[in-house]
Amino acid sequence: xFETILASFGFNSxxxxxxxxxxIMGREHFKENCEKKDPYYVEARDKNEKRFLIExxxxxxxxxxxxxxxxxxxxxxxxxxxxxxxxxxxxxxxxVDKDGKKTCAVVQAEDELAxxxxxxGAGWAGARGMTCTSGPGISLMSELIGxxxxxxxxxxxxxxxxxxxxxxLPTRTQQGDISMLYEASHGDTQHIVLIPGNVxxxxxxxxxxxxxxxxxQTMVFGFTDLDLGMNQWSSNGFEYPNxxxxxxxxxxxxEEMDKIKNYGRYRDLDGDGIPYRTLPGSGLKPILxxxxxxxxxxxxSEKAHIYRDNxxxxxxxxxxxxxxxPQPILREEKELDIGIIYxxxxxxxxxxxxxxxxxxxxxxxxxxxxxxxxxxxVDEFVRRHEKVIVLEVNRDGQMYGILRKEIATELVPKxxxxxxxxxxxxxxxxxxxxxxxxxxxxxxx
Numbered sequence: 001x002f003e004t005i006l007a008s009f010g011f012n013s014x015x016x017x018x019x020x021x022x023x024i025m026g027r028e029h030f031k032e033n034c035e036k037k038d039p040y041y042v043e044a045r046d047k048n049e050k051r052f053l054i055e056x057x058x059x060x061x062x063x064x065x066x067x068x069x070x071x072x073x074x075x076x077x078x079x080x081x082x083x084x085x086x087x088x089x090x091x092x093x094x095x096v097d098k099d100g101k102k103t104c105a106v107v108q109a110e111d112e113l114a115x116x117x118x119x120x121g122a123g124w125a126g127a128r129g130m131t132c133t134s135g136p137g138i139s140l141m142s143e144l145i146g147x148x149x150x151x152x153x154x155x156x157x158x159x160x161x162x163x164x165x166x167x168x169l170p171t172r173t174q175q176g177d178i179s180m181l182y183e184a185s186h187g188d189t190q191h192i193v194l195i196p197g198n199v200x201x202x203x204x205x206x207x208x209x210x211x212x213x214x215x216x217q218t219m220v221f222g223f224t225d226l227d228l229g230m231n232q233w234s235s236n237g238f239e240y241p242n243x244x245x246x247x248x249x250x251x252x253x254x255e256e257m258d259k260i261k262n263y264g265r266y267r268d269l270d271g272d273g274i275p276y277r278t279l280p281g282s283g284l285k286p287i288l289x290x291x292x293x294x295x296x297x298x299x300x301s302e303k304a305h306i307y308r309d310n311x312x313x314x315x316x317x318x319x320x321x322x323x324x325x326p327q328p329i330l331r332e333e334k335e336l337d338i339g340i341i342y343x344x345x346x347x348x349x350x351x352x353x354x355x356x357x358x359x360x361x362x363x364x365x366x367x368x369x370x371x372x373x374x375x376x377x378v379d380e381f382v383r384r385h386e387k388v389i390v391l392e393v394n395r396d397g398q399m400y401g402i403l404r405k406e407i408a409t410e411l412v413p414k415x416x417x418x419x420x421x422x423x424x425x426x427x428x429x430x431x432x433x434x435x436x437x438x439x440x441x442x443x444x445x
Contacts, residue, residue, distance in 0.1 A: 001020075001023050002020060005019045005020055005023065050236055050237060051234055051235065051236055052234070052235055052237075053232040053233065053234055053235075054199050054232060054233065054235055055082065055199070055229065055230060055231065055232050055233075056196070056198075056199050056202045056224055056228040056229040056230070056231070056233065057079075057080070057082040057083045057086060057160065057202075057224075057229040057230060058082065058086045059199040059200070059202040059203040059206070059235070059238070060083055060086070060158065060196075060202040060203065060205075060206045060222070060224070060229070061082075061083050061084075061085075061086025061087040061089075061090060061206070062086065062090055062203055062206070062238070063202060063203035063204060063205065063206020063207045063238075064083075064087055064130060064156075064206045064207065064209075064210075065087060065090045065091065065094050065095060065104070066094075066203075066206070066207045066240060066241055067128065067206055067207030067208070067209065067210040067211070067241070067245075068128050068207075068210060068245055069087065069095075069104055069128050069129075069130055069210065070103070070104055070105065070122060070127035070128045070129065071104065071105045071106075071107070071118065071119070071122040071127050071128070071129040071130070072084060072087050072088070072104065072105070072106045072107070072129075072130055072131070072132075073107045073108075073109050073114070073115040073116075073118035073119060073122075073129070073130075073131050074106075074107075074108060074109065074115055074131050074132055074133070075108065075109050075110070075111055075112050075114075075115050075131075075133070075137065076108070077112075077133055077134050077136065077137055078134065078162060078170045078171060078226075079134060079160045079162055079170075079171070079225075079226040079229055079230045080132040080133050080134050080137075080158065080159070080160035080229070081132075082229070082230065083132040083158060083160065083229070084106070084108075084132055087104075087106065088106045091104045091106060109131075111140070112131075112133055112136075112137040112140040112141050113140055113141065113144065115131040115133070115137075115141075116131055116141040116144045116145065116155075116157065117144055118131070119131050119148075119155040119156070119157070119219075120144060120147065120148055120153050120155055122155070123148070123153040123154040123155045123213070124153050124280070124289055125279065125280050126250070126279035126280070126281075128154075128156075128210045128213075128214070129155050129156070130155070130156040130157070130158070130209075130210075131155075131156075131157055131158075132157070132158040132159075132160065133157065133158075133159060133160075134159060134160055134161060134162050134170075134177075135159065135161055135162060135164045135165075135168070135176065135177045135180070136164070136166075136167070137159075138157070138159055138177060138180060138181065138184060139180075141157070141184075142184050142185045142186070143185060143186075145157070145184045145185045145189075145191075145219055146184070146185030146186060146187060146189060146291075147291040148218065148219040149185065149189045149190075149191065149218060149219060149314070150187075150291050150314070151289040151290055151291045152217040152218060152266070152275065152277070152289065152314075153217070153219075153289050154210075154213035154214045154216075154217050154218060154219070154220075154248070155213055155219045155220070156209045156210055156213050156219070156220050156221075156222065157219060157220075157221050157222070158206075158209075158221070158222040158223075158224070159177055159181060159221060159222065159223050159224070160224050160225060160226060160229040160230075161173070161174055161175060161176060161177045161223065161224070161225040161226065162174065162225070162226050163176065163421070163423045164176050164177070169423045171226070172226065172423030172424065173225045173226040173227040173345070173393070173423065173424070173425055174225065174226075174393055174394055174421050174423065175225060175343070175344055175345075175346075175392050175393040175394050175398070175399075175421075176393075176394040176395075176398070176421065177223065178193070178195075178223060178343075178372075178392075178394075178398045178399055178402070179398040179399075179401060179402060181193050181221045181223055181372075182372050182373075182402060184221075188311060188315075190314075190315065190318045190319075190373065191218065191219060191220070191221055191318070191372075192212055192213075192216065192218060192220045192221065192318065192321055192325065192371070192372065192373070193220075193221045193222075193223050193371060193372040194208065194209055194212070194220065194221070194222045194223065194325070194326065194370070194371050195222075195223050195224075195343050195344050195369060195370050195371060195372070196222070196224055196228070196344070196370070197228075197329075197343070197344055197345065197346070197347035197348075197368055197370065198228070198233060198235075198347055198348075199228070199233045199234075199235050200235055200236075200238060200239070201326075201370070202224060202228070202229075203238040204238070204239065205222055205326070206222070207241050208326075209222050210245070211245060211246040212321070212324075212325070214245075214246060214247050214248035214250075215246050215248045215274070215324075216248075216274060216317060216318065216321055217248060217249075217274060217275070217277065217317075218317070218318065223344065224344065224345070225344060225345050225393075227345045227348070227425045228344065228345040228348075233348075248274070248277075249274055249275065249276040249277065250276070250277055250278070250279060251263075251276050251277070251278050251282075251284060252279070252282055252284075253282075253284075254283070254284065257278075257284055260276065263276065264295075264296040264297040264298065265277060265278075265286060265288045265289070265290075265296075265297065265298040266294060266295070266296050266297070266298055266310065266313075267296040267297070268296075268313050272316075272317070272320055273313045273314065273315075273316040273317030273318075273320060274317055277289075286298060293306070293307055293310075294306075294310070295310075296310075318373060319373060321373065322373050322374065322375055322376060323375065323376065325370075325371035325372075325373075325375070326370040326371045327370065327371075327375050327377055328367050328368055328369050328370055328375055328377050328378055328381070329366075329367070329368040329370065330365070330366070330367055330368075330377070330381060331365060331366040332365040332366075332381075332384075333363040333364065333365045334363075335363040336365065336384050336385050336386070337362070337363050337364075337385065337386050337387070338357070338362055338363065338364045338365065338385065338386070338387055338388075338389065338439070339364070339365045339366070339367060339381060339382065339384075339385035339387070339388040339389070340353075340354075340364055340365070340366050340367070340388070340389045340390075340391050340435075341367045341368075341369060341378065341381070341382075341388060341389070341390045341391065341399070341403070342366070342367075342368055342369070342390075342391040342392065343368060343369040343370070343392065343399060344393075345393075345425070345426075346368075346391060346392070346393065346426055347368060348425075348426075349425070349426040349427070349428050349431070350366060350368070350391075352428035353391075353428045353431050353432050353435070354366065356428060356429065356432035357432055357435060357436070360436065365381075365385060367381045369399065372402070373406070374402070374403070374406055374407070378403070378407065379407050379408055379411065382403075382407060382411045382414055382415065383408075383411060385414065386414070387414055387416060387439065388414050388415050388416065389416050389417075389418050389435050389438065389439075390403060390415060390416070390417050390418070390419075391418050391419075391431060391435070392418075392419050393419075393420070393421050393426055394419050394421050395419060395420075395421050396419060397417035397418075397419040398419075400415060400417035400419065403415060416438050416439070417438075418431065418434045418435050418438050420434060
């Protein structure tokens with residue numbers, strides 16, 4: 001207990017003393033005044049030396065450090081603040097040069113707009129910039145998110161979701177931001193969203209987000225929630241990056257520039273929708289990113305066909321990421337009767353839901369979505385099953401709406417939404433009951 005208090009309050013000796021006394025008084029009060037009547041007890045287990053407990057936010061922070069973060073700008077908000085605090089703590093240990101100087105800047109901004117603006121500035125300069133926030137912060141950042149998308153400046157934003165709308169329930173959990181992230185900002189936009197389902201993936205996606213951002217020259221979102229982010233979960237250890245960082249299509253020398261014929265900042269030379277870019281300090285021109293209408297050379301334009309062609313290219317660029325992003329995790333039954341699509345922290349409840357459903361005679365397959373835009377494997381999962389439930393922790397069935405819009409038209413009638421949110425982590429019995437009720441309501445007798 002004392003170690004936990006010490007870890008929570010650091011060097012605040014007064015807070016450590018008060019909370020230590022409170023814990024002792026509480027224990028003594030229970031001994032003297034309370035009688036244990038329930039049948040539960042703590043069972044001794046063999047200790048696995050390789051396993052450890054860690055919060056999702058801390059795992060994410062460590063992943064970002066291993067991903068080469070150069071600049072963190074953030075504004076405090078529950079439940080994402082501990083991501084920034086974790087990065088700052090790990091920077092002192094893991095991101096210093098031989099002279100002891102930090103190789104990552106940490107800036108607490110005056111608000112969320114300034115924080116995301118710094119991310120764009122870092123990305124434009126060739127650094128790996130990131131911010132972390134929650135739903136209200138994303139709402140405030142939306143205009144500059146659109147600038148990142150249209151001017152093609154890489155950056156990373158992690159959304160540790162809480163209950164909305166408005167201030168909502170700041171200390172409760174929900175998956176209520178997924179549709180906002182996918183299409184954040186005004187106009188036609190589409191963003192890459194990484195969705196970890198456990199602490200190991202928080203670490204993994206923490207470093208991969210930077211690679212995707214620089215490869216596709218766009219803002220990449222990570223999406224987790226309070227349940228996964230601020231609670232401790234078990235891990236067997238992380239898989240550390242074993243490949244060089246993907247810095248994308250960056251021209252760094254005159255020799256590289258001379259090899260490219262007809263260079264233009266927004267010209268698609270390789271057919272994949274991703275242009276080449278130059279960086280400040282390289283001596284190469286143009287060092288350009290434009291958020292107004294522009295042609296392939298980055299010159300201002302309001303011509304209709306130029307705008308349409310540019311927006312088509314941007315769409316193609318993001319669409320091409322479908323097979324490159326983390327693919328869904330499938331667990332399929334041979335009967336291929338009922339399928340469940342889910343995502344994120346629902347991973348911690350899905351097996352109990354599955355067991356309850358199978359106790360009724362159902363055979364249930366699972367598909368955990370781990371990224372947007374959706375992998376084509378999700379289409380095939382739906383195609384193979386008779387009925388598919390889209391399970392999520394929000395009111396309106398946001399992932400269900402994305403699926404209906406993106407999968408093949410003939411597959412849409414197979415989809416059923418089970419969406420529920422009361423601010424608490426998902427309870428297996430409630431979701432299992434809702435799934436059974438949904439399926440029965442659509443049965444033809």
